Amino acid sequence: MKIFGALFLLLSFALTVNAQTITRRDSLQGGLRSERTSFDVQRYDLNITVNPDKRYISGYNNITFKVIESTKRIQLDLFENMQVDSIIYDTKKLVYKRDNDAIFITFPKELKKGNTEKVRFYYSGTPIVARNAPWDGGFVFSKDNQGKPWVGVAVQGTGASLWYPVKDHQTDEPDNGATIKVAVPNGLMNVSNGRFTGSEDLGNGYTRWDWEVKNPINNYDITVNIADYAHIHDNLNGLDLDYYILKDNEEKARKHFEEVKPMIECFEAKFGKYPFYEDGYKLVETPYLGMEHQSAVAYGNNYKKGYRGMDLSYSGIGMLFDFITIHESGHEWFGNSITSTDVADMWIHEGFTTYSETVYVECRYGYDKAMKYINGQRRNVQNDKPVIGIFGVNREGSSDMYYKGALMLNTIRHIVNDDDKWWAMLLNFSNTYKKQIINGENVVTFFNRESGINLTPIFEQYLNYTNIPVLQLRMNNGSPEYRWETDVKNFIMPVDIITHKNEVRLNGTNNWQAIDVKAKSLKDIEALKNRFYIKVEKL
Incomplete structure (x- = not known):
C-alpha cells in the first residue's frame, strides 16, 4: 500500500497520473494475453547477492509453473534496465525476446497442458532507486546511525519486476510459496518474508540469509531488508511475533510495539485468524515509511504515534496509535490474504484496510471515538476521479480508494443497521475469500447476498463516480x-x-x-x- 498522508502529496499524485497516457509498456504489464494465462506459477526460489555499495544485484530465480494450456511461448517480466544473463530450461539456454519490461521466452518444444515445468532465470544489474519510497517504486540505499548499510525495497504499483524476474501480474501468486535467499556483506543481515531457515558464510565476504514462505504471496510483497538488525521475539496465542529493528532502537521498540498484541486480537475477532500463521508475523524497520510486505511488514514511522507524528483524521484520535503499524498490518487480511485481480480494483485492498483503522479504534476506544476518527478522514477525500481505475493496463484509480473506500464501508454498515449482522458479514467476507484473488464484482455480490439488500447502486455511485450521494x-x-x-x-x-x-x-x-x-x-x-x-x- 502506498500511503497518502499530506494532502499536497495526494493532489500531486493525482495530477501526475491524470497526465499519463496508456502505453504499450502499460498493456504488457497490466494485460492478460495467452503468454501469461497459459501457465500458473507454483513457486519462486530466489537466490541473489546484493552489493549495497555498488547498489548491484546478481543471481537467479527458479520459477516453477504448471502448464494450463499447451504452449511454446510464455511471458515473464524484468525491468529493461536489468540484464537478462541467461534463461535455462532442461540444462539448455532458451531463446527470448525483450519488449519493454516483458520477456517473451520460446521453448524448443511445446509444453504440454498439465505438466509442471521449471526455468532458472539468471539476471543482474543496478535496480531503480526510489526517489520517495513508498510512493514511487524502487530500492532505498541508506545508512544507519553507525554508518552501516540499511537497504529496503518497495514496488507496489510499479511492479516486482523492477528487481527480480517474475510473472508480474496480481492474478498469479506462487501457490506453494517461495524461498528468498539473499547474500549480503558480512556483518549485515537480510530479513525477508516467512520463516528464517538458516544462514551460511559463503567465504567471500558475504553471508547468505535464507527465508521460506509457506503461503501464496503477492509478487510485490516479496522483499529484502538489509541492515545490522537486532531481533526481538514474542508470541501471542501461538502466533510468533518478531521484530527486526536497528540496534539503537531496540529499547524503544520493545515498548512501542506493545500495541501489536491488542491489534492482532482485534483484527482476529473482526476479520478471522491471522492468515499466515505458518509464516509468522514480523515488523521490520525500514529506511522508508512502510509497506504491507506479507509476514514482513515494513515499518518506518520512527516509533511515533499517528502518521509521522500527525493525525490524518484531524480528530485527535489518530494520535492514540501508530498509523503505520495498524494500517500496514491490516493489509495482512486485505491485500495480502484477499487480493484484487487487477490494480484497477485496488480499493479492495485500500478501502477495507483503511476501514480496519476505524475497526481498531472501535475495539480499543469504543464506537463514538471510531465514528469521530473515520469522519475526520472526510477531509482527505478529493473526489477528483473514480475510485476504480482502468483495467488491463496496470492503472490504479483515484487515491480516494483509501478514505472514500472506508467511508463507503461505514455507510454500508449503517445501511445494514444491525451491528451483529455487520460484523458477522465482515468476518465471513474475510474467511470466504481468505488467500484468494477476487474482483470488485465478487465483493458486491457477496455483500448483496449477505445483507439481503441491493447494494449494487451504492457501490457503483461511490466507486465509479466522483460525486457522492x-x-x-x-x-x-x-x-x-x-x-x-x-x-x-x-x-x-x-x-x-x-x-x-x-x-x-x-x-x-x-x-x-x-x-x-x-x-x-x-x-x-x-x-x-x-x-x-x-x-x-x-x-
Whole structure:
C-alpha cells in the first residue's frame, strides 16, 4: 500500500497520473494475453547477492509453473534496465525476446497442458532507486546511525519486476510459496518474508540469509531488508511475533510495539485468524515509511504515534496509535490474504484496510471515538476521479480508494443497521475469500447476498463516480420532502435523520417523497452524516 498522508502529496499524485497516457509498456504489464494465462506459477526460489555499495544485484530465480494450456511461448517480466544473463530450461539456454519490461521466452518444444515445468532465470544489474519510497517504486540505499548499510525495497504499483524476474501480474501468486535467499556483506543481515531457515558464510565476504514462505504471496510483497538488525521475539496465542529493528532502537521498540498484541486480537475477532500463521508475523524497520510486505511488514514511522507524528483524521484520535503499524498490518487480511485481480480494483485492498483503522479504534476506544476518527478522514477525500481505475493496463484509480473506500464501508454498515449482522458479514467476507484473488464484482455480490439488500447502486455511485450521494431536502406546501441526487439511476439508499430529538429512517430514492414528521422548517431536520458519507442540500 502506498500511503497518502499530506494532502499536497495526494493532489500531486493525482495530477501526475491524470497526465499519463496508456502505453504499450502499460498493456504488457497490466494485460492478460495467452503468454501469461497459459501457465500458473507454483513457486519462486530466489537466490541473489546484493552489493549495497555498488547498489548491484546478481543471481537467479527458479520459477516453477504448471502448464494450463499447451504452449511454446510464455511471458515473464524484468525491468529493461536489468540484464537478462541467461534463461535455462532442461540444462539448455532458451531463446527470448525483450519488449519493454516483458520477456517473451520460446521453448524448443511445446509444453504440454498439465505438466509442471521449471526455468532458472539468471539476471543482474543496478535496480531503480526510489526517489520517495513508498510512493514511487524502487530500492532505498541508506545508512544507519553507525554508518552501516540499511537497504529496503518497495514496488507496489510499479511492479516486482523492477528487481527480480517474475510473472508480474496480481492474478498469479506462487501457490506453494517461495524461498528468498539473499547474500549480503558480512556483518549485515537480510530479513525477508516467512520463516528464517538458516544462514551460511559463503567465504567471500558475504553471508547468505535464507527465508521460506509457506503461503501464496503477492509478487510485490516479496522483499529484502538489509541492515545490522537486532531481533526481538514474542508470541501471542501461538502466533510468533518478531521484530527486526536497528540496534539503537531496540529499547524503544520493545515498548512501542506493545500495541501489536491488542491489534492482532482485534483484527482476529473482526476479520478471522491471522492468515499466515505458518509464516509468522514480523515488523521490520525500514529506511522508508512502510509497506504491507506479507509476514514482513515494513515499518518506518520512527516509533511515533499517528502518521509521522500527525493525525490524518484531524480528530485527535489518530494520535492514540501508530498509523503505520495498524494500517500496514491490516493489509495482512486485505491485500495480502484477499487480493484484487487487477490494480484497477485496488480499493479492495485500500478501502477495507483503511476501514480496519476505524475497526481498531472501535475495539480499543469504543464506537463514538471510531465514528469521530473515520469522519475526520472526510477531509482527505478529493473526489477528483473514480475510485476504480482502468483495467488491463496496470492503472490504479483515484487515491480516494483509501478514505472514500472506508467511508463507503461505514455507510454500508449503517445501511445494514444491525451491528451483529455487520460484523458477522465482515468476518465471513474475510474467511470466504481468505488467500484468494477476487474482483470488485465478487465483493458486491457477496455483500448483496449477505445483507439481503441491493447494494449494487451504492457501490457503483461511490466507486465509479466522483460525486457522492446528495440528500436534497425541501419544504412543499409546509411539509418536508426529500430525494437523492445521484449519477446512478434508480438509486435507493436509506438514511437516518434527527428531527425534534427523534431519530427517523428514510428510504430514499431519486423521486421526491414526503417526510412523515412535523417540521416547521428544514432547520428542524438534521441528517446523520457521521453514519452516511453524503452531502445534504436544503433547497
